[in-house]
Amino acid sequence: MEFRYLGRSGLQISEITYGNWLTHGSQVENDVATQCVRAALDNGITSFDTADVYANGRAEEVLGAALKGERRESLEIFTKVYWPVGPDPKGKNDTGLSRKHIMEGIEGSLRRLGTDYVDLYQAHRYDLFTPLEETMQAFADVVRAGKALYIGVSEWTPDQIRRGHALATELGVSLVSSQPQYSMLWRIIEDEVVPTCEELGLGQIVFSPVAQGTLTGKYRPGEQPPQGSRATDDKGGANMISRWMKDDVLAGVQQLRPIADDLGLTMAQLAVAWVLQNPNVSAAIVGASSPEQVAENAKAAGVRIPPEAMTRIEEALGEVATRDAALVGRANPRRRPV
Structure with a gap:
């Protein structure tokens, strides 16, 4: 495993970070999820990403139980806050980035994770309905209370990042x-x-580097998805991957196979290694449904893709890759989910 600094901070994290988004507490049985976490540790991964909303809190519980007994100082645990968590019906203050929800959110996450603090506490989305000053003051108070060491954001626009960074600095x-x-x-x-994050000193911790499994090459144009794959999962996976299930995209992905073969990589390893070529990327989040997948994903650490291979990748996917900067921030809710 190799390690990178998170932005311009002094915190080093494993460049392959293990995430338990769709799997732990929902799609994968708890004992297998625990085996995946143990496999991550065995392969040198020390950074773990989760969120309170994943499986309605169960993902944090599974991760906390799997890490129990590990030396806490040797781990970097990340979690996030924004979405509602808990029993139905959800309350009117159970979502967003109000002071109330952030303060209650960190207490719930620490309890489920079984730890006194998280290394990184991130805003899972931008809250259009709460003053940014209130949000950042609450995050600052969480840090001062020793319940989080650093703060971050997820799916914010450059302007939102810039304003949040200015307030955090103040x-x-x-x-x-x-x-x-x-x-x-x-x-x-x-x-x-x-470019905004490079200027301000933020590092990217990117999710879905394998595009929900599309870049593994398992999905072929003109063919039905394999049974048991994410594209056939009715618990949320199929919706997440649907944007890639187009013949032109899948045909482009198949052109990556000889590139991966030439480099001695699987297609998944090539995809993870590709995002790590970006110098602003501090870590790639990978998930897995088996310990064997964890071990394979971890092999992308330290891979350097030569320029000629990067050019071939661009030629294969240049026409089907989505690049529109106007799409940044589209995941931020325009209305309260509660």
């Missing part, structure tokens, strides 16, 4: 990370988000 806390979707097929952060 409050004397470290806004150090941006967590966007990024892959060979989804490049919308490259034109504006990445």
